[in-house]
Amino acid sequence: MARTITLRTTSRSAATSVAQGATLESPWVRWTLTSIAIVFLGLFLFMPLAVVFVSAFGKGIAAYFASFREPDALAAIRLTLLAAGIAVPMNLVFGVAAAWAIAKFEFIGKSLLITLIDLPFSVSPVVSGLVYVLIFGLQGLLGPWLRAHDIKIIFAVPGIVLATIFVTFPFVARELIPLIQAQGNDEEEAALTLGASGWQTFFRVTLPNVKWGLVYGVIICNARAMGEFGAVSVVSGHIRGLTNTMPLHIEILYNEYQFVPAFAVASLLALLALLTLVVKSVVEWKSQQDLKEPEEDWSVEPA
DSSP, X not given: OHHHHHHHHHHHHHHHHHHHHHTOOOHHHHHHHHHHHHHHHIIIIIHHHHHHHHHHTTTOHHHHHHXXXXXXXXXXXXXXXXXXXXXXXXXXHHHHHHHHHHHHOOOTTHHHHHHHHTHHHHSOHHHHHHHHHHHHSTTSSSHHHHHHTTOOOTTSHHHHHHHHHXXXXXXXXXXXXXXXXXXXXXXXXXXXXXXXXXHHHIIIIXXXXXXXXXXXXXXXXXXXXXXXXXXXXXHHOOOTTTTOOHHHHHHHHHHTTOHHHHHHHHHHHHHHHHHHHHXXXXXXXXXXXXXXXXXXXXXXXXX
16 A cells, blocks of 8 residues: 555555646746747837827926817816716626626527627627718718707717717626626526525625626726727817817827927826726736635644
8 A cells, every 4th residue: 555655645646746847948938938928018008108298298397288278178088087987887888788698598589689789799890980970960860860850970979979889888797698607507496495586696796706807898898999990070060169089189289299298197197097007906806816716725733
Protein backbone atom coordinates (compact mmCIF):
# COMPACT_ATOMS: atom_id res chain seq x y z
CA MET A 1 0.00 0.00 0.00
CA ALA A 2 2.81 2.42 0.84
CA ARG A 3 4.45 1.67 -2.51
CA THR A 4 1.17 2.30 -4.31
CA ILE A 5 0.72 5.63 -2.56
CA THR A 6 4.29 6.60 -3.43
CA LEU A 7 3.78 5.72 -7.10
CA ARG A 8 0.55 7.69 -7.24
CA THR A 9 2.17 10.69 -5.59
CA THR A 10 5.12 10.55 -7.97
CA SER A 11 2.85 10.31 -11.01
CA ARG A 12 0.78 13.25 -9.81
CA SER A 13 3.90 15.35 -9.21
CA ALA A 14 5.22 14.49 -12.66
CA ALA A 15 1.92 15.42 -14.27
CA THR A 16 1.90 18.72 -12.38
CA SER A 17 5.46 19.47 -13.50
CA VAL A 18 4.58 18.71 -17.13
CA ALA A 19 1.49 20.92 -16.94
CA GLN A 20 3.48 23.78 -15.43
CA GLY A 21 6.21 23.40 -18.02
CA ALA A 22 3.68 23.51 -20.84
CA THR A 23 2.31 26.83 -19.62
CA LEU A 24 5.63 28.57 -18.89
CA GLU A 25 7.84 30.39 -21.36
CA SER A 26 11.44 31.47 -21.20
CA PRO A 27 12.15 34.87 -19.59
CA TRP A 28 13.06 36.59 -22.87
CA VAL A 29 9.73 35.54 -24.42
CA ARG A 30 7.78 36.88 -21.44
CA TRP A 31 9.71 40.15 -21.41
CA THR A 32 9.32 40.58 -25.17
CA LEU A 33 5.57 40.04 -25.12
CA THR A 34 5.15 42.27 -22.09
CA SER A 35 7.19 45.04 -23.70
CA ILE A 36 5.14 44.85 -26.91
CA ALA A 37 1.93 45.11 -24.92
CA ILE A 38 3.20 48.10 -22.91
CA VAL A 39 4.41 49.92 -26.03
CA PHE A 40 1.10 49.28 -27.79
CA LEU A 41 -0.91 50.56 -24.84
CA GLY A 42 1.34 53.57 -24.53
CA LEU A 43 1.02 54.55 -28.20
CA PHE A 44 -2.66 53.85 -28.75
CA LEU A 45 -4.21 54.41 -25.32
CA PHE A 46 -2.16 56.45 -22.88
CA MET A 47 -0.61 58.88 -25.36
CA PRO A 48 -3.94 59.98 -26.93
CA LEU A 49 -5.43 60.30 -23.46
CA ALA A 50 -2.50 62.46 -22.36
CA VAL A 51 -2.81 64.61 -25.50
CA VAL A 52 -6.48 65.26 -24.69
CA PHE A 53 -5.74 66.58 -21.21
CA VAL A 54 -2.60 68.49 -22.22
CA SER A 55 -4.50 70.24 -25.02
CA ALA A 56 -7.46 70.91 -22.74
CA PHE A 57 -5.24 72.72 -20.22
CA GLY A 58 -3.07 74.32 -22.92
CA LYS A 59 -4.23 77.84 -22.05
CA GLY A 60 -4.57 77.36 -18.32
CA ILE A 61 -7.16 76.21 -15.84
CA ALA A 62 -9.26 79.35 -16.27
CA ALA A 63 -9.71 78.76 -20.00
CA TYR A 64 -10.49 75.11 -19.30
CA PHE A 65 -13.37 75.82 -16.95
CA ALA A 66 -14.54 78.73 -19.09
CA SER A 67 -15.25 76.21 -21.86
CA PHE A 68 -17.97 74.64 -19.72
CA ARG A 69 -19.69 77.97 -19.06
CA GLU A 70 -20.62 78.38 -22.72
CA PRO A 71 -24.39 77.96 -23.27
CA ASP A 72 -23.84 75.54 -26.17
CA ALA A 73 -21.53 73.36 -24.09
CA LEU A 74 -23.98 73.25 -21.20
CA ALA A 75 -26.81 72.40 -23.60
CA ALA A 76 -24.73 69.58 -25.11
CA ILE A 77 -23.96 68.16 -21.68
CA ARG A 78 -27.62 68.32 -20.64
CA LEU A 79 -28.77 66.64 -23.85
CA THR A 80 -26.19 63.87 -23.49
CA LEU A 81 -27.29 63.19 -19.92
CA LEU A 82 -30.95 63.32 -20.97
CA ALA A 83 -30.47 60.85 -23.83
CA ALA A 84 -28.48 58.47 -21.63
CA GLY A 85 -30.94 58.92 -18.75
CA ILE A 86 -33.82 57.78 -20.97
CA ALA A 87 -32.04 55.14 -23.05
CA VAL A 88 -30.31 53.28 -20.21
CA PRO A 89 -33.42 52.63 -18.04
CA MET A 90 -35.42 51.56 -21.09
CA ASN A 91 -32.67 49.19 -22.19
CA LEU A 92 -32.43 47.95 -18.62
CA VAL A 93 -36.10 46.94 -18.57
CA PHE A 94 -35.97 45.48 -22.08
CA GLY A 95 -32.69 43.65 -21.45
CA VAL A 96 -33.87 42.00 -18.24
CA ALA A 97 -37.20 40.96 -19.79
CA ALA A 98 -35.57 39.64 -22.97
CA ALA A 99 -32.83 37.77 -21.11
CA TRP A 100 -35.33 36.19 -18.71
CA ALA A 101 -37.61 35.10 -21.55
CA ILE A 102 -34.79 33.72 -23.71
CA ALA A 103 -32.91 31.94 -20.92
CA LYS A 104 -35.85 30.50 -19.00
CA PHE A 105 -38.48 29.66 -21.62
CA GLU A 106 -38.90 28.00 -25.01
CA PHE A 107 -41.21 29.75 -27.46
CA ILE A 108 -41.75 30.27 -31.17
CA GLY A 109 -39.55 33.04 -32.55
CA LYS A 110 -36.85 32.72 -29.89
CA SER A 111 -34.04 32.58 -32.49
CA LEU A 112 -35.53 35.57 -34.28
CA LEU A 113 -35.58 37.57 -31.04
CA ILE A 114 -31.91 36.76 -30.41
CA THR A 115 -31.08 37.84 -33.97
CA LEU A 116 -32.93 41.13 -33.52
CA ILE A 117 -31.07 41.79 -30.27
CA ASP A 118 -27.76 41.35 -32.11
CA LEU A 119 -28.87 43.57 -35.00
CA PRO A 120 -27.20 46.82 -33.77
CA PHE A 121 -23.87 44.96 -33.64
CA SER A 122 -24.06 44.16 -37.36
CA VAL A 123 -25.62 47.39 -38.66
CA SER A 124 -23.60 50.60 -38.93
CA PRO A 125 -24.86 53.35 -36.60
CA VAL A 126 -24.97 55.73 -39.56
CA VAL A 127 -27.27 53.32 -41.40
CA SER A 128 -29.53 53.01 -38.36
CA GLY A 129 -29.77 56.80 -38.16
CA LEU A 130 -30.60 56.96 -41.87
CA VAL A 131 -33.39 54.44 -41.33
CA TYR A 132 -34.95 56.76 -38.75
CA VAL A 133 -34.73 59.62 -41.23
CA LEU A 134 -36.47 57.53 -43.90
CA ILE A 135 -39.25 56.67 -41.47
CA PHE A 136 -39.77 59.86 -39.46
CA GLY A 137 -38.32 62.53 -41.78
CA LEU A 138 -40.48 65.07 -43.58
CA GLN A 139 -40.23 63.05 -46.78
CA GLY A 140 -40.27 59.73 -44.96
CA LEU A 141 -42.93 57.10 -44.43
CA LEU A 142 -44.57 58.79 -41.45
CA GLY A 143 -43.37 62.30 -42.23
CA PRO A 144 -46.66 63.77 -43.56
CA TRP A 145 -48.65 62.43 -40.60
CA LEU A 146 -46.10 63.72 -38.07
CA ARG A 147 -46.04 67.13 -39.74
CA ALA A 148 -49.84 67.30 -39.73
CA HIS A 149 -49.88 66.64 -35.97
CA ASP A 150 -46.88 68.94 -35.29
CA ILE A 151 -44.72 66.11 -33.94
CA LYS A 152 -40.97 66.47 -34.40
CA ILE A 153 -38.75 63.43 -34.16
CA ILE A 154 -35.94 63.96 -36.64
CA PHE A 155 -33.70 66.95 -35.86
CA ALA A 156 -35.18 66.96 -32.37
CA VAL A 157 -34.61 65.32 -29.00
CA PRO A 158 -36.92 62.29 -29.63
CA GLY A 159 -34.86 61.26 -32.65
CA ILE A 160 -31.64 61.43 -30.63
CA VAL A 161 -33.17 59.32 -27.88
CA LEU A 162 -34.47 56.74 -30.37
CA ALA A 163 -31.08 56.48 -32.08
CA THR A 164 -29.34 56.10 -28.72
CA ILE A 165 -31.75 53.38 -27.64
CA PHE A 166 -31.21 51.44 -30.86
CA VAL A 167 -27.42 51.35 -30.68
CA THR A 168 -27.32 50.48 -26.97
CA PHE A 169 -30.14 48.02 -26.35
CA PRO A 170 -28.11 44.77 -26.91
CA PHE A 171 -25.66 45.40 -24.05
CA VAL A 172 -27.81 44.56 -21.04
CA ALA A 173 -29.56 41.61 -22.70
CA ARG A 174 -26.35 40.13 -24.10
CA GLU A 175 -24.68 40.40 -20.69
CA LEU A 176 -27.52 38.63 -18.87
CA ILE A 177 -28.51 35.86 -21.31
CA PRO A 178 -25.44 33.59 -20.86
CA LEU A 179 -25.36 34.33 -17.13
CA ILE A 180 -28.98 33.27 -16.58
CA GLN A 181 -28.56 30.24 -18.83
CA ALA A 182 -25.51 29.09 -16.86
CA GLN A 183 -27.42 29.26 -13.57
CA GLY A 184 -30.17 26.95 -14.76
CA ASN A 185 -33.72 26.67 -13.43
CA ASP A 186 -33.21 24.68 -10.23
CA GLU A 187 -33.55 27.57 -7.79
CA GLU A 188 -36.60 29.02 -9.57
CA GLU A 189 -38.31 25.63 -9.64
CA ALA A 190 -37.57 25.14 -5.94
CA ALA A 191 -39.06 28.57 -5.15
CA LEU A 192 -42.20 27.82 -7.16
CA THR A 193 -42.51 24.44 -5.44
CA LEU A 194 -42.38 26.19 -2.06
CA GLY A 195 -45.29 28.42 -3.06
CA ALA A 196 -43.60 31.58 -4.37
CA SER A 197 -45.35 33.48 -7.14
CA GLY A 198 -43.73 34.30 -10.46
CA TRP A 199 -42.88 37.87 -9.44
CA GLN A 200 -41.55 36.74 -6.06
CA THR A 201 -39.33 34.18 -7.78
CA PHE A 202 -38.03 36.81 -10.17
CA PHE A 203 -37.28 39.50 -7.59
CA ARG A 204 -36.00 37.23 -4.80
CA VAL A 205 -34.21 34.49 -6.74
CA THR A 206 -33.44 35.37 -10.37
CA LEU A 207 -32.60 39.05 -10.00
CA PRO A 208 -30.23 38.72 -6.99
CA ASN A 209 -28.31 35.99 -8.83
CA VAL A 210 -27.58 38.26 -11.80
CA LYS A 211 -27.17 41.58 -9.99
CA TRP A 212 -23.49 42.07 -10.85
CA GLY A 213 -23.98 41.09 -14.46
CA LEU A 214 -26.87 43.54 -14.61
CA VAL A 215 -24.76 46.36 -13.16
CA TYR A 216 -21.97 45.54 -15.62
CA GLY A 217 -24.39 45.69 -18.57
CA VAL A 218 -25.80 49.02 -17.40
CA ILE A 219 -22.28 50.48 -17.10
CA ILE A 220 -21.35 49.46 -20.66
CA CYS A 221 -24.72 50.64 -21.97
CA ASN A 222 -24.31 54.05 -20.33
CA ALA A 223 -20.77 54.45 -21.70
CA ARG A 224 -21.95 53.72 -25.24
CA ALA A 225 -24.96 56.02 -24.88
CA MET A 226 -22.83 59.00 -23.85
CA GLY A 227 -20.21 58.43 -26.51
CA GLU A 228 -22.47 57.60 -29.48
CA PHE A 229 -21.70 59.67 -32.55
CA GLY A 230 -22.76 58.05 -35.84
CA ALA A 231 -26.49 57.48 -35.41
CA VAL A 232 -26.98 60.65 -33.39
CA SER A 233 -25.11 62.70 -36.00
CA VAL A 234 -27.56 61.64 -38.73
CA VAL A 235 -30.76 62.42 -36.82
CA SER A 236 -29.66 65.51 -34.86
CA GLY A 237 -29.29 68.13 -37.60
CA HIS A 238 -26.34 69.68 -35.67
CA ILE A 239 -28.46 72.52 -34.26
CA ARG A 240 -26.37 74.34 -31.69
CA GLY A 241 -27.88 74.52 -28.26
CA LEU A 242 -30.72 72.18 -29.23
CA THR A 243 -29.66 68.88 -30.81
CA ASN A 244 -25.91 68.70 -30.29
CA THR A 245 -24.69 66.07 -27.86
CA MET A 246 -21.19 66.20 -26.42
CA PRO A 247 -19.51 64.23 -29.25
CA LEU A 248 -21.21 66.41 -31.87
CA HIS A 249 -20.30 69.58 -29.98
CA ILE A 250 -16.67 68.46 -29.85
CA GLU A 251 -16.64 67.89 -33.61
CA ILE A 252 -18.05 71.36 -34.32
CA LEU A 253 -15.56 73.09 -32.03
CA TYR A 254 -12.63 71.18 -33.51
CA ASN A 255 -13.69 71.99 -37.08
CA GLU A 256 -13.81 75.67 -36.07
CA TYR A 257 -10.25 75.47 -34.69
CA GLN A 258 -11.43 76.06 -31.13
CA PHE A 259 -9.08 73.44 -29.80
CA VAL A 260 -9.10 74.26 -26.10
CA PRO A 261 -12.92 74.13 -25.73
CA ALA A 262 -13.04 71.03 -27.93
CA PHE A 263 -10.45 69.16 -25.87
CA ALA A 264 -11.99 70.43 -22.64
CA VAL A 265 -15.33 68.79 -23.47
CA ALA A 266 -13.45 65.74 -24.76
CA SER A 267 -11.64 65.50 -21.43
CA LEU A 268 -15.02 65.33 -19.71
CA LEU A 269 -15.95 62.35 -21.87
CA ALA A 270 -12.54 60.83 -21.12
CA LEU A 271 -13.13 61.26 -17.38
CA LEU A 272 -16.50 59.55 -17.76
CA ALA A 273 -14.75 56.71 -19.59
CA LEU A 274 -12.13 56.38 -16.85
CA LEU A 275 -14.85 56.40 -14.20
CA THR A 276 -16.65 53.70 -16.16
CA LEU A 277 -13.50 51.57 -16.17
CA VAL A 278 -13.09 51.98 -12.42
CA VAL A 279 -16.70 51.01 -11.71
CA LYS A 280 -16.41 48.13 -14.18
CA SER A 281 -13.30 46.83 -12.40
CA VAL A 282 -15.04 47.05 -9.02
CA VAL A 283 -18.08 45.19 -10.35
CA GLU A 284 -15.91 42.46 -11.86
CA TRP A 285 -14.03 42.08 -8.59
CA LYS A 286 -17.25 41.87 -6.59
CA SER A 287 -18.73 39.30 -8.98
CA GLN A 288 -15.59 37.16 -8.71
CA GLN A 289 -15.72 37.38 -4.91
CA ASP A 290 -19.33 36.20 -4.95
CA LEU A 291 -18.47 33.28 -7.22
CA LYS A 292 -15.73 32.04 -4.91
CA GLU A 293 -16.99 29.25 -2.70
CA PRO A 294 -15.91 29.29 0.92
CA GLU A 295 -12.98 27.02 1.51
CA GLU A 296 -13.85 23.88 3.40
CA ASP A 297 -12.00 23.20 6.60
CA TRP A 298 -10.39 19.77 6.32
CA SER A 299 -8.42 20.06 9.54
CA VAL A 300 -8.96 17.30 12.08
CA GLU A 301 -8.62 18.10 15.74
CA PRO A 302 -6.59 15.56 17.70
CA ALA A 303 -8.58 13.32 19.97
